[in-house]
Amino acid sequence: MNVNRERIMQRIDAFAGFNDNDDGGISRFSYGRADADARAWLMQICRELKLQVTVDPVGNIRACYEGVDSSLMPVLVGSHIDSVRNGGKYDGIVGVVGAMEVLTVMRENNCLPRRSVELIIFAEEEGSNFGTTMVGSKTLIGKLSADDLRHLHTEDKRTCLEILEKSGLDPGKMKDFVLKPGDIEAMLELHIEQGIVLEQEKKRLGVVQAIAGMTTMEVTVCGTSNHAGATPMYLRNDPMSAAAVLIEDIEDIAANHVLESTVATVGSISCRPNMPNVIPGEVTFTIDIRDIEQDAIEKTVAQITSCAEKISQERKVMIRFRTIGSSKPIRLSPRIMDTVKRAVSSCSDSWMVMNSGAVHDAAMMASITDVGMIFVPSVGGKSHNPEEYTDPSDIALGCQALLLAVTELCV
Ligand SMILES: [Zn+2]
Structure with missing residues (x-):
């Protein structure tokens, strides 16, 4: 046939x-x-x-x-x-x-x-x-x-x-x-x-x-919103820069530290108040993590949260994670x-x-x-x-x- x-x-x-x-x-x-x-x-x-x-x-x-x-x-x-x-x-x-x-x-x-x-x-x-x-x-x-x-x-x-x-x-x-x-x-x-x-x-x-299974998380980074001109660099708790460092770490973790099949994506990001001349007070972004091994998804989440803790201490910002969806491989x-x-x-x-x-x-x-x-x-x-x-x-x-x-x- x-x-x-x-x-x-x-x-x-x-x-x-x-x-x-x-x-x-x-x-x-x-x-x-x-x-x-x-x-x-x-x-x-x-x-x-x-x-x-x-x-x-x-x-x-x-x-x-x-x-x-x-x-x-x-x-x-x-x-x-x-x-x-x-x-x-x-x-x-x-x-x-x-x-x-x-x-x-x-x-x-x-x-x-x-x-x-x-x-x-x-x-x-x-x-x-x-x-x-x-x-x-x-x-x-x-x-x-x-x-x-x-x-x-x-x-x-x-x-x-x-x-x-x-x-x-x-x-x-x-x-x-x-x-x-x-x-x-x-x-x-x-x-x-x-x-x-x-x-x-x-x-x-x-x-x-x-x-592949998948875990989707929402990350909120809270800092101090202030004047972009009047606030010296050493006195800032800028959640945008903290988020940027964390996002780079996320890419590095998925690419180099778990399995070859692991992928992680930051696909959506927003900040408040979202003005060119204001240091933001809050940045929110999503992470979509996928793998065919559940263990690898969990390891990725653990490594990301531990990086976040370090960044949070170094940069004096607060970082919160919320799981918004997950499915098993x-x-x-x-x-x-x-x-x-x-x-x-x-x-x-x-x-x-x-x-x-x-x-x-x-x-x-x-x-x-x-x-x-x-x-x-x-x-x-x-x-x-x-x-x-x-x-x-x-x-x-x-x-x-x-x-x-x-x-x-x-x-
Ligand atoms: Zn289809």
Whole structure:
């Protein structure tokens, strides 16, 4: 059985046509107009393929290709169709179209698998509406309850619950849809890498072995605000200079003192009063620390806080840390990795085992089932912007590997 590259690219282009903005790239938020149109189009194709379609109360879609033995657990395959604002046309979509292609090819070949195979589309993966990522998959595994959804809201204060109800969904019924260990045989997700490793290593496919965990912290440095002209240098407690030294230390710690896989980023910074002629009184910035080893994340945090203590004493400023979010690293199932390795190596010699720096729905699903992921290269490592691109021949190769992996697991 072979995938059809032309059909794959046509479907990717068709998804790109469902777009809420024409100001560059793709803006398709879950529960918006373009999302609704894209879902209707996708579900129509599923029905033509004679799949049984269900939509759960947060909007996750499951479309089942029935297997011969209904007593066996199904294999799930899929990704997400929502995007960030002004994002690219491949993030999520490659995995969704890949899964659609797997089921299309199986139907064309009158495939009769022992296990059912289900296309799964996770809702609200990007966190574009509520600032929280993977709301669909988190709810599906019971990590978020209907009550939690009440507390999620958009920038303009509409709650998640309100938006779901407006879309005709009934979140109160979610408990009937929550998946537990023992419900699903395995889950596979094909995704663009969103990084530059495959391109640098000149490989066309990646077999993911671990998904990085992450800790996000907010750091507040408090000093003494004063006149920029009248305060001599030796009499200052300048939180901006202290923050600058600490930020340089953060880079040095992640680059040289933990693991090669450790990354740390200061991506957001603000100060008060933020005036050219005033020594600031307070500087606040964030640190995003990621690694595939939890221990390395903790070591990085410990080294950063000890540097902060030193700076705080030397410069007579106060430095406070607050954790604003964290997730643990995830090791993907060795059993499914073996299946995926067999699949990729029978399609191409150009593949490697690698880690994912970005978090995916598959990481959530790993708490209830065995999960595998296949990466295809992102040209220039670019993602979450309109320049996102993956070569069609690499996409088709990823889809072919996905087809082989799914069929091995369900036959
Ligand atoms: Zn994605």
